[in-house]
Amino acid sequence: MKIGFIGAGSMGSLLVGAFVRAGAMRPDDIVVSSRTVNKLFDLADQYPGLQTVTTNQEAALGADYLFLCVKPLDFRTVLDEISPVLTSEQIVISITSPVKILSLEEIIPCKVAKIIPSVVNAVGSGASLFIWGSRLTAEDQAALWNLFSAISEPILISEEEVRVASDISSCGPAFLACLLEQFIDAAVISTGMERETATELACEMMLGTARLMLEQSCSPIELQAKVSVPGGITAAALEVLRKTTRGAFLQVLRTTHEKFAEDLDRVDYSLSARERT
């Protein structure tokens, strides 16, 4: 088994680490290339047996699975480099939303899957979003599903849903961390509580909130009702929170969707046949 990774940035390194720690991949099977060489050294140090290579072709050649963990506008360079060594039996996994499956299937002869991870997969948590390419067999799909089950909850989505699904699953940790940062800052500034204590309380609270919602099928509305004693403190504070945050996530999603539309155009252009000749 050979598993290639191209791009050892945040997500490439995170996926390697998560799969190895979960026992889903053996370092001896992994070959990584990346433009940033320091990150390759880090991976080689952390996972003895893992092979680092200096060209993307070496990572791609003969790989059973090949993970493309570069940014959308770097795809063209990478695909141009690796196309000559790719074959129809290989499975290429793209982890980025604006590169369409169809574009990849037009450019490379491989089987293709788009699988969008999340930083929280680093601790074996969160979802991974699956979009199947047309060439994958049922066995290929089962193997990929099984692989990602070791580090996440795989969820099948349509390509049309990829933006909003990634907004929640992949951007969401940053959005919630931003809100938590404000919550913690407020506690520290207004009461003098130790930041470390406030942070620990906030993390335990967030973990418990998610577990309660998942394990007891508790909706966000039900959860708010559970905590809000009629006429009590939470109900009064929730009024303030609702007023001050009303429409915030509509604006957040408008921003991600507008940026995504621009990215799609730029990526389509960079990958188009006219551009490639």
Ligand SMILES: NC(=O)C1=CN([C@@H]2O[C@H](COP(=O)(O)OP(=O)(O)OC[C@H]3O[C@@H](n4cnc5c(N)ncnc54)[C@H](O)[C@@H]3O)[C@@H](O)[C@H]2O)C=CC1
């Ligand atoms: N950061 C996140 O939470 C998530 C990121 N993604 C997607 O993952 C992709 C990578 O994101 P990050 O890892 O955060 O970015 P990053 O900037 O940390 O990593 C990208 C890596 O690609 C390497 N690279 C660039 N051009 C290359 C080339 N021609 N050949 C070989 N290596 C090359 C860079 O050296 C860098 O190490 C993006 O497309 C992003 O949309 C998907 C889900 C979540």
Ligand SMILES: O=C(O)[C@@H]1CCC=N1
């Ligand atoms: O910020 C980004 O573009 C990527 C996509 C999903 C999470 N991070």
